[in-house]
Amino acid sequence: MSIKQVAKEAGVSIATVSRYLNSPEHVREKTRLKVQAAIEKTGFSRNALARNFRRGKTSLVMVVLPEVGDPFFSGVMRGIWRVARREGYSILISETQFNTEGFNEYADMVFSKQADGIILLASISPFMRDGGAGSSALERRPDGTVPPVVIGCETVTPQLSHFPSVRVDNVGAAREASRHLIGLGHRRIAFISGARDSLLTSDRERGYRGAMADAGLAVDDGWVLEGDLSIDGARRAVRELLAQRPRPTAIFCATDEMALGAMHEIRANGLAIPADISIVGFDDVRYAATASPPLTTVAQPAEEIGEHTMERLCRAMLGGDIGAEPEVVPHRLVLRSSTAAPPAE
Amino acid sequence: MSIKQVAKEAGVSIATVSRYLNSPEHVREKTRLKVQAAIEKTGFSRNALARNFRRGKTSLVMVVLPEVGDPFFSGVMRGIWRVARREGYSILISETQFNTEGFNEYADMVFSKQADGIILLASISPFMRDGGAGSSALERRPDGTVPPVVIGCETVTPQLSHFPSVRVDNVGAAREASRHLIGLGHRRIAFISGARDSLLTSDRERGYRGAMADAGLAVDDGWVLEGDLSIDGARRAVRELLAQRPRPTAIFCATDEMALGAMHEIRANGLAIPADISIVGFDDVRYAATASPPLTTVAQPAEEIGEHTMERLCRAMLGGDIGAEPEVVPHRLVLRSSTAAPPAE
DNA sequence: TTGTAAGCGTTATCAC
């Protein structure tokens, strides 16, 4: 059922059918009805592939994120959607599943014309080849222009610094969160990071180390552990921390996901939060507030990040060079009940 | 940078470049090197739109879900991915954002050839027009065949009963969960559902009502409330429940998301779980286990649902009629610490 | 207002 069959059915030319589809106001009422009837009769559905191919445009934006099911992205997507609807774009999402090829494949979709632009919400650092970017979509084009890509939330590597980005000041926010613990009287503060090569969490680690240094506190080797960005990874890290004597009195987790896992493991070991150990997270996902006790954490303005990211992408897709200024949006330390003064020694 | 320019650069025909791309073994070594060099020099990237258009196939599967950010879908997606990788498909995800047009737009992508098949993980009942399905992609084709669509997790409406589906026995599972509470001695058991038109939660409501009836317990009108599938919705519902005298001693929430919200609101009102009120959820998302107290809930075999859904879709995309048998996968009631006998009256 | 026809970048079918 192509435009051709509709044309035959309606007794008009294919151009008329096409016009009916794209600018019905340029088709005479009588013809319009004929075409409409033919379309209904044939059950025609326009082949978007052919259409986009011919137009050289898809009106589709691809959002690349690590994996579905991460509550942090709920808000970011809401922001992206709001702008997308306004600007007439549809959103398609793809997961890297923390996997190299997956990412390259999707990133190339822009270059191969399947989408008009990309929003990168996933760290791609582990996926960069030695020589440069892992995907041609992420490299500067031969003519020196930059593909329509905007990076959201994530820290930008030097190799990607030609792309605009929107994110919070991860270093500063982590420093502030750590300072909060120090201000409560904690001296032995542990940090649970993501993987060693995660830029996002290594920025947060820098903030933590900075705050400790500012306060003249040494960071013990055993206090900085990898938590794999997962609940289970955080639980493993906590088990190691609890075995230490003296053990840390506070743990700063690089994400709420890990903070939730850490809290669970601490309780499973018969310790109380915050009486025995204080916990701070990062992201302020919706489960941070419902945790027991509610989690002190760093809130990111997720919806705002989504909006601004999409807005910049829209400008980039319009063709203009929009520069590569990283935009830093404000974070906020949310004090809840998972932090308190350390227990008396 | 099309195949044409590469051909010119390499001094070969476009057919040879195409062959190099699709079956390099049919190209002489010497030619191959020439083409390779030309591709690198020109920075060529194959236009997937044109390719898919010509081949009439995309090797893409669209997964439609309510929103990324729902932890339940982590497992389902893992299962889908495992099969997709094996069978050579890529996955694209789209959110309905609980919105009509969004859904139709995406469902039509299959009909408009942008994807080879669809996995529906989102309820579409609110989106059906009076006369039938909201999207042509969901209707039987004129020739009587059925588009490659498989429904996962969700309850299937009569209008969609020509599609295969994979899900747990929501009614039976809810009945079992309710029976657990009744077995503990609870008599005043409340139920927090999703929206009234959510099939998924109305199935679970039926299970709850069935169990109550089986036990000879009446269900008070005020005990069944809508929770909007959200934390906040559940909190509102709980506030209503807590105002009742006598108040319910147990709450069965149609999803873990709402159970988490309910627990939070109960604690915020100074009540203890399960000492004052028992809570049961549904889904067994990862946060159910980390909640405090850990949440008693119905576990769905999410990864298995994903695998089976994708497997059936693969068969459907191969063209064979695979029937529309709903496949029911086993659920499991996971007893944790959010349930106990009711307080003495 | 409508029709004719060129062409988008590929793949596929032929000859050679």
Add this chain to the structure above:
DNA sequence: GTGATAACGCTTACAA
């Protein structure tokens, strides 16, 4: 092994 060339379904001048 390689090269012409005809599709694929659509949009879009341009002509009528």
